[in-house]
Amino acid sequence: MTPAVSVALPTGTVSVPLIWNHADDPEACVVLAHGAGAGPEHPFLDGFAARCASTGLTVVRFPFPYVVAGRRLPGPAAHAVATWRTVFEAVRGTASGLSIIAAGKSYGGRMASVAAAEGAISPDGLVYLGYPLHPPGRPDRPRTEHLPLVEQPQLFVSGTRDPFVDPLTDLEAAVAACQDAQLQWVEGGRHSFETAGGPRDASVVGAGITDLARAWISARSRW
Numbered sequence: 001m002t003p004a005v006s007v008a009l010p011t012g013t014v015s016v017p018l019i020w021n022h023a024d025d026p027e028a029c030v031v032l033a034h035g036a037g038a039g040p041e042h043p044f045l046d047g048f049a050a051r052c053a054s055t056g057l058t059v060v061r062f063p064f065p066y067v068v069a070g071r072r073l074p075g076p077a078a079h080a081v082a083t084w085r086t087v088f089e090a091v092r093g094t095a096s097g098l099s100i101i102a103a104g105k106s107y108g109g110r111m112a113s114v115a116a117a118e119g120a121i122s123p124d125g126l127v128y129l130g131y132p133l134h135p136p137g138r139p140d141r142p143r144t145e146h147l148p149l150v151e152q153p154q155l156f157v158s159g160t161r162d163p164f165v166d167p168l169t170d171l172e173a174a175v176a177a178c179q180d181a182q183l184q185w186v187e188g189g190r191h192s193f194e195t196a197g198g199p200r201d202a203s204v205v206g207a208g209i210t211d212l213a214r215a216w217i218s219a220r221s222r223w
Contacts, residue, residue, distance in 0.1 A: 003017065003018060004016060004017045004018060005018065005062075005086050005087055005090045006086070007065060007079075007082055007083050007086045007087075008082065008086075009065060009079050009082060014065040014068055014069075014083075015068070016062050016063060016064075016065065016068060016083060016086070016087065017062065017063065017068075018060050018061070018062050018087065018090070018091075019040055019041070019049075019060070019061040019062065020058070020059070020060055021049040021050060021052065021053040021058065021059040021060075021061075022053060022058050023052070023053045023054075023055075023056045023057055023058045024056075025056060026056060026057065026058040026098055027056040027057060027098075027099075027218060027221045028056075028057055028058075028098050028099040028100070028101060028124070028217060028218070028220070028221040029057070029058045029059070029060065029091060029095045029098045029099070029100050029101070030049075030052055030057050030058070030059045030060070030100075030101045030103050030127075030217065031059075031060050031062075031087060031088060031091050031100060031101070031102050031103065031123070032045060032048065032049060032059050032060065032061045032103045032104065032105075032108070033061075033062065033064070033084070033102075033103070033104035033105070033107075033108025033109065033111060033112060034061070034063065034064070034067070034104070034105055034107075034108050035104075035105040035106035035107050035108055035130075036073075036074050036106060036107035037072075038105075039063050039067045040061035040062055040063050040067075041061075042105075042202070043201070043202035043203040043206070044105065044192060044193075044202040044203065044205060044206040045061060045105060045206060046203050046206065047201075047202065047203030047204060047205065047206030047207040047210075048129075048206035048207065048209060048210050049061060049206075050203070050207065051206070051207035051210035051211070052210050052214075055210070055214060057101075057214075057217065058095070058098070060087070060091050062083070062087050064079070064080050064083055064108075064111075065079050065083060066079070074107060077111065077114060080111040080114070080115075081111065081114055081115045081118060081120050082120075084102070084111060084112055084115040084120060084121055085115060085120040085121060088100070088102065088115075088120075088121040088123070098221070099124040099125075099220055099221040100123050100124055101123055101124060101125050101126070101127055101217050101220065102115075102116065102121055102123040102125075102126045102127075103126065103127035103128070103129065103213075104127075104128065104129065105129045105130060105192075106129070106130045106131070106132050106164070106191065107132060109126070109127070109128035109129060109130070109131055110128070110131060110132055110143060112126055112128075113126060113128065113131075113146065113147060113150055113154070114146055116150045116151075116152055117146040117147070117149040117150050118146075122152070123152055124152065124153075124220045124221070125152055125153040125154070125155065125216070125217065125220040126150065126152055126153070126154045126155070127154075127155045127157065127213050127216070127217065128154065128155065128156050128157065128158075129157050129193075129209060129213075130157070130158060130159065130162060130164065130191050130192065130193065131156050131158060131164075131165070131171070132164040132191075133164055133165045133170060133171050133174060134164065134165075134170070135164070136163035136164055136166075137163065139166070139167065139170055142170065142174070144174040144177070147174055147177065147178050147181075148177050148178055148179060150178065150179065151179060151180075152180070153180045153181070153182075153220060154175075154178055154180065154181040154182070155181070155182050155183075155184065155213060155216045156171065156175055156181065156182070156183045156184065157184045157186065157209060157212055157213060158171060158183065158184070158185060158186065158189070159185075159186045159188070159189025159190050159191065159193050159195075160185050160186065160187055160188060160189060161188055161189060161190050161195075162189065162190055162191045163190075163191065164191055168185075171183065182216065184212055184213070184216075186209070186212070192205065193205050193206075193208075193209055
């Protein structure tokens with residue numbers, strides 16, 4: 001499998017490594033992007049990817065160029081879209097006719113939605129794990145204008161105590177405005193789906209979120 005891809009940016013070419021979790025008999029392939037504050041090997045994504053692979057979904061993770069460069073803050077959105085395009089095309093060329101789902105935690109999911117809205121990627125569906133609807137405490141700054149332009153099915157998985165989607169009715173309205181979208185609430189979940197009295201291990205939490213999205217992904221597979 002492809003170990004890395006070269007992403008051409010206005011600032012130069014960046015080598016972006018790909019992390020594969022292979023399913024034995026894959027039903028589909030999930031391309032999974034990380035959140036703004038953590039790279040692709042965060043325990044939450046480790047747990048999500050491992051659970052996917054054990055249930056028949058191959059997963060490909062990758063870092064955005066700012067992580068490769070050792071920076072903490074995301075670069076321009078165009079850089080993230082270019083990375084999504086390059087990674088998606090590489091995976092599509094390797095995935096042997098499998099359905100491809102574009103997924104991401106927070107920022108990574110939002111950048112997947114932007115890439116899909118712009119036509120840079122054409123997945124069989126998109127899964128957002130904690131979509132950052134707006135900055136915490138700033139519902140007046142929604143990040144939703146592009147969502148109705150996404151033609152592919154979309155699944156929003158969000159916690160009911162996530163400050164990025166408070167008030168919850170704003171996310172419900174954003175989902176309703178999409179062409180084809182569903183919303184799965186995690187009762188009591190915060191932005192990383194941690195809940196009061198729930199497991200503290202982020203990898204366990206990530207594995208649990210996989211189970212919520214699994215049936216939706218399976219319905220969009222060509223297996």
